[in-house]
Amino acid sequence: MLRFYEPMSQHTTFKVGGPADIWIQPDSEHFLDYAKSLIKGNIPFFVLGGGSNIVVSDKGIRGTVLDTTQWGSCFVEGTDMIFRSGTRIAEAVELAAQHNLGGLAFLAGMPGTVGGAVWMNARCYGHAIAEFLETVTIIDENAALCTIPYNPQEYGYKKSPFQQRPVIIVEVRVHLYSQKEEDIRKEMLCHTHDRSIKGHYRFPCAGSVFKNNKDFSKPTGQIIEELGLCGLRIGGAQVADYHGNIIINTGTATATDIQSLVEYLMEQVYKRTGFRLEPEICFIGG
């Protein structure tokens, strides 16, 4: 599928964002050809997964958005699972459980795609996806398919080597372990329930706005809460009154509202505590 001036608000969990000049969502048969041709043709592009960790500018995105969400599937080889990058995290976690493969349950309830999770090195409940990586296959800067073995030194807190390179993640191989489906499902339920109680799904949002920093000796959400900034609103964007590190779209937010609120929080926290907050969400386009 290809569309011109596609509103990105329809493809992000924040439900904000102006038009992309060109939005392509290739089916599985054509995905690799399209992806390679963007790189070969030197065409400016942005790779979109589930849109769950981004704020797209109200002005939209110039160039092409390559939507990976139809590029999904999974293969099992022993205790390894191989996912195409557009596979939804929910599906990946579910399939692992069905195959009695433990490891990924910590991701239960997290929106987005496997490709986005690797790019972000998504983490929660004490685990990061990098812990389970065997290889990541990308289309590299020369439009060649290239399989990269996992190197722990290249990954860190919310950091992957792909953040520094204009490449497209196409396949991810994870190494899991045998576990009873029943036990995996118990863990999945526990995490989705916890997210639900914490209000993750109440309003459009992108999860945690800021990274946590060990040097602050408390979670960022707690710092914001202690400064009495919960409930603070700019336009239609609001710091959730139930979670200091979540900004919600109350229905009418623009990307500008969200960005202004992020900047205001950073300024207030710095002025009042000396801590410099670092956004975890990515601001795209403009």
Ligand SMILES: Cc1cc2nc3c(=O)[nH]c(=O)nc-3n(C[C@H](O)[C@H](O)[C@H](O)COP(=O)(O)OP(=O)(O)OC[C@H]3O[C@@H](n4cnc5c(N)ncnc54)[C@H](O)[C@@H]3O)c2cc1C
């Ligand atoms: C309710 C909620 C809860 C959340 N909880 C957590 C949490 O606990 N922990 C956590 O880490 N995150 C959390 N998130 C954020 C987000 O879900 C994850 O970071 C997720 O892994 C992002 O995946 P995505 O496919 O949506 O990526 P997107 O938002 O689409 O993209 C994020 C970045 O990855 C790049 N990218 C995506 N796919 C590819 C690809 N195939 N090749 C190259 N680059 C790519 C994009 O270009 C972009 O720069 C949460 C979000 C929400 C809405």
